[in-house]
Amino acid sequence: YHADSKRKVRQILSADRVNVGTLPVLRAFAGNHVDYVSPFVMFDEFGPVNLAAGSDPLRVDAHPHAGVTPTTYFLEGTGHHKDSLNYDFQIGKGDFMLFNSGRGAIHMEESGLELYNQGGFYHGFQIWLNTPAKYKFADPSTNVFRESDMANIETDKYSIKVVLGELGDAKSRIELQSPAFYYHIKMQADSRLDIPTDPTHNA
Numbered sequence: 001y002h003a004d005s006k007r008k009v010r011q012i013l014s015a016d017r018v019n020v021g022t023l024p025v026l027r028a029f030a031g032n033h034v035d036y037v038s039p040f041v042m043f044d045e046f047g048p049v050n051l052a053a054g055s056d057p058l059r060v061d062a063h064p065h066a067g068v069t070p071t072t073y074f075l076e077g078t079g080h081h082k083d084s085l086n087y088d089f090q091i092g093k094g095d096f097m098l099f100n101s102g103r104g105a106i107h108m109e110e111s112g113l114e115l116y117n118q119g120g121f122y123h124g125f126q127i128w129l130n131t132p133a134k135y136k137f138a139d140p141s142t143n144v145f146r147e148s149d150m151a152n153i154e155t156d157k158y159s160i161k162v163v164l165g166e167l168g169d170a171k172s173r174i175e176l177q178s179p180a181f182y183y184h185i186k187m188q189a190d191s192r193l194d195i196p197t198d199p200t201h202n203a
Contacts, residue, residue, distance in 0.1 A: 007203065010036055015045075021060035023109075024049060025126075034130075037202055039178045041068060042128040048076065051111060053119035059110035065101035067136040069129040069177075072097045073163060073184070077122035078112025087142045090114070094147040096163055096174065100131065105140035132178050149173045157191040160184070167195065 015028045028043040037043075049058065057080070072079065078092040083099065084106040090113055091097055099107060111122045131138075151162040151170035162170045165181030179201070187193060197203045 007197070007199075020044070020046075021058070022056075023058045023060055039130045039132075039180050040127055041130045042070075042126075044126045046122070046124055046126060048121050048123035050121050051077075051115050051119055053115075053117060055116075055119075057110040057112075057116060058122060060108065062106050062108040064104060064106045065099070066104040067101065067131050069098055069100045069131050070126060071099075071129060071182075072109075072124060072126045073182075074124040076124070077120055078114040079122075079124075080110045080112045081107060081142070083107035083142055085140060085142055089144065091144055096145045096150070098141075098143045098145070098174070100135075100138075100141045100143075100177075102131070102135065102140040103137040107142075127182070129176070129178065129180060135177050145174050156188075158185060158187040158193055160186075 011033070013028055013033070015026045018025055018027050023046055025044040025046045029037060030042045034041060051058070072091070073096045074091060074093050076093055078090055080090055081097065082088045092112065092114065099105070115122055147161070150172050151166070153160040153162070153167065153170050160167060160170070161184040162172045163182040163184055164172050164174055164176060165179070166172065167181070167183060181197070183195075185193065
């Protein structure tokens with residue numbers, strides 16, 4: 001919905017189902033619509049996939065990035081990340097990872113050890129941020145943030161996790177190189193939530 005005094009929806013996108021490596025994703029956009037989605041440049045939902053214990057990991061083999069910051073947010077399950085910066089770790093539900101590729105870095109991604117041992121759902125989002133021009137050739141870095149780094153808003157109608165940015169008095173501790181907001185919202189049926197945004201920002 002929108003009224004003349006409110007922001008208008010420019011376009012409704014039909015997401016495509018594609019495979020990235022052996023990982024099934026639902027892709028909303030990837031490098032197109034940049035003027036209207038900046039600073040985000042790619043939006044993938046991976047899964048939900050129900051993995052049986054002992055099944056082969058879902059994997060995206062080692063691949064390079066430069067000048068972008070892939071972010072990964074887990075709703076369910078665990079993931080395994082390994083990169084050319086000598087990071088090799090497991091991440092899981094509620095975690096948020098920033099892989100700032102800077103002048104260039106390589107990483108591999110796959111479903112995690114806990115899922116291999118126990119089985120379960122693998123589900124989350126990978127969304128790339130465009131690194132501002134002045135940081136394109138900076139040293140690459142990898143950072144993992146926990147739910148304690150994010151802010152929460154709870155009401156009887158909705159709950160909001162402020163993964164990036166701020167909303168009202170709730171502010172994420174995660175610092176970015178460009179302004180962006182990223183909210184995980186759960187709402188009761190037939191409820192409504194109005195979110196103020198900077199009129200110069202895409203939403």
